[in-house]
Amino acid sequence: MSNIFDAISALRLEQGRRLVGTLSPAVQQLVARCGRHDSSGSAPHLVADTLLVADDLVDNHGPGRQAYITGCEVDDAVRDLLRRPLLSALAEVGAAAAxxxxxxxxxxxxxxxxxxxxxxxxxxxxxxxxxxxxxxxxxxxxxxxxxxxxxxxxxxxxxxxxxxxxxxxxxxxxxxxxxxxxxxxxxxxxxxxxxxxxxxxxxxxxxxxxxxxxxxxxxxxxxxxxxxxxxxxxxxxxxxxxxxxxxxxxxxxxxxxxxxxxxxxxxxxxxxxxxxxxxxxxxxxxxxxxRAELLAVRQLCPGLRAAVTALKAIKNMLKESGVAIGDLKSYFMKTAALWLAQETPGGPRTGVTDGVHRLLDWLERRLDEEWLPCFFYPAINVAAELTADQRQAIIGSLRLVREHLTPLLMACCEKQWSLNTLLEGRPTEPLSERQLRLRLGRTLLRQAVLDGIQAPPHGSLLGELVE
Ligand SMILES: [Zn+2]
Ligand SMILES: [Zn+2]
Structure with missing residues (x-):
């Protein structure tokens, strides 16, 4: 029996090495310089907790998104006028046959x-x-x-x-x-x-x-x-x-x-x-x-919502690096987030890193129990169609993600943000928590200034300059 466990842990070690190997040199350097929270006094989780929440706060504004969707739906309603006769004709054929x-x-x-x-x-x-x-x-x-x-x-x-x-x-x-x-x-x-x-x-x-x-x-x-x-x-x-x-x-x-x-x-x-x-x-x-889920997700705190999008991005990284095993459906992640939001009071201060950890724990526990309850209808097991092997494969992926969460979350940040400010100085110089906080502040400020120039509230300044 212990041979099997040895083989499994050796496999996961190898997968982890391959996964981390696919991350960029900038991410590797940042992980090395931030060190581990306990040993050097630095706090690598601050990177994701700051940058990914900022993304959600700025880009994922509930009423703004609703306005955008309503715009799409009005557009659809106009197009539907053209679609309607065709749909009616097709439906009539079906009705006649039945x-x-x-x-x-x-x-x-x-x-x-x-x-x-x-x-x-x-x-x-x-x-x-x-x-x-x-x-x-x-x-x-x-x-x-x-x-x-x-x-x-x-x-x-x-x-x-x-x-x-x-x-x-x-x-x-x-x-x-x-x-x-x-x-x-x-x-x-x-x-x-x-x-x-x-x-x-x-x-x-x-x-x-x-x-x-x-x-x-x-x-x-x-x-x-x-x-x-x-x-x-x-x-x-x-x-x-x-x-x-x-x-x-x-x-x-x-x-x-x-x-x-x-x-x-x-x-x-x-x-x-x-x-x-x-x-x-x-x-x-x-x-x-x-429809109910659409409205409920809007009520999630930004930290938890950012945790779900981060986990989705991580899932894609696992897929791209070829170590993904089993299909962790995005519906499972959304379900987990809705349940987690009931367990502890949320709020914008809940960290993304903490949120991803809680998502991973919840998913692993529920997959292990073979029951992922639908949020609005708990008698439905949303993972009912998984085989035992598929469940185990997903659990393996979840553990792999948990073991390498710090570099994976930094890679998520790198997809949306420039890490240049964080990486200033000698490539081997360790970053203390205080330094990291200051540099994160500068990263946010720099982005805010850039956004302010590129997309001011009243038209684009850059656009006018180019014209
Ligand atoms: Zn009848
Ligand atoms: Zn779809």
Whole structure:
């Protein structure tokens, strides 16, 4: 047994060496000069705690980001006017193919109501890297509605209704928490015994796929509930178009002991994707809480939000250096951050380094327990689809990150900031905590002056000079 442990620790040592070897000479020098916190009186964590929080405070301003997204959505709304006839035509073909009963099914097809941005880019949790494209994708939720009402969702089959009350949609939970199938509630005139399947997920995914194929250039790939459209020349994750239905007023999770963390009367979205291996996989919908998550992430303190983006950037470094093992999904990190925000009072003073440590600890503990509870619906295990091997691989990656966190966080800083001021003087001269604090202050000041010249509140001075 000890041989296996020896082999594992030897492997991790080797991976760590390879990982640190890929970091730039500037980062290596800074790590060496800052030393370890306990031995030399220096405090290397100050670098990330200062620079990465500054990034979040300046660039990730909640109302500013909301204004930007609202601008995008207004733009989308105008474009939607052009998309709408095409979508209606495609939906009509689908509806005609599915028509089986004139009593319980609607006569008009679905129509597009709104499109909203969601996911990491909208939340401000994208792994933006200056000089390179972000690898995060942009999610657009296309919300559809139709001439139907929602019956009370739940396991119990609704009683037959009169034809004048039809059509009504019923969301029936499956064996897997968070997944439902949709059915038209039977009327007392229906000739069939069981409620008919409604809007099967595979058919609406096909609708979105056809829609993207007609409208867009680029690679079109169905991924989960989304259809991803990606320009092959771009590094980023492309745009995910996600079909969704809003079940207004439905909140499937039990009520929280001290009040729900948000207005549950909004309801939840359903997105067309099934649990792999389930017997109704191809017609299932998954409950999506992305709207609630978008608002919740905005409430995180800057230190914790910066910790999530740093961990995403570190994950990319692991991938690039070839030592990444297992897929630590960004959804896991977001979930961890939302739970951690409940545990201790946050606030802008919570350090990024501390935040990343807490994220790593939480993720390792939960993966070890084989249950990563969804924040708004804890009965859902968001890591349910991982195998034991995949879980162990992710835990291995988390430990590797923890062991090399100082240089990795400094590498995150280097992607956004110049380290020149911090590295002034002889390359081997150690930096005391006091020196480091002074140099960090100068780095911030220098950047502020530069930003002030390049992007003053009223137009660009440099721009005018160039003109
Ligand atoms: Zn019927
Ligand atoms: Zn996406």
């Amino acid at each position: 028509a089986r009963c004139r009593h319980c099914q609607p006569r008009q097809p679905l129509r597009l109501v709104t499109s909203n941005r969601s996911g990491s880019s909208a939340e401000g949790l994208d792994d933006l890297i200056i000089g390179k494209d972000s690898t995060s994708d942009f999610d657009i939720m296309l919300e559809f509605d139709g001439p139907f009402r929602w019956a009370t969702p739940g396991a119990e089959k609704p009683a037959d209704i009169e034809p004048r009350c039809a059509p009504q949609l019923w969301a029936r939970p499956t064996d897997n928490a968070g997944f439902v199938t949709l059915h038209w509630v039977r009327t007392d005139r229906c000739g069939h015994e069981e409620p008919l399947e409604a809007l099967p997920a595979d058919s609406v995914r096909r609708l979105m796929h056809d829609f993207c194929r007609v409208r867009m250039d680029g690679e079109i790939t169905p991924t989960g509930p989304a259809v991803n459209v990606k320009d092959p020349d771009d590094n980023d994750g492309g745009i995910d178009f996600v079909f969704c239905l809003l079940v207004r007023g439905w909140w499937p999770a039990p009520v929280w002991p001290d009040g729900a963390p948000w207005d549950t009367s909004f309801g939840v979205h359903l997105v067309p994707t099934g649990r792999p291996g389930s017997k109704t996989e191809f017609i299932e919908y998954r409950i999506s809480l992305s």
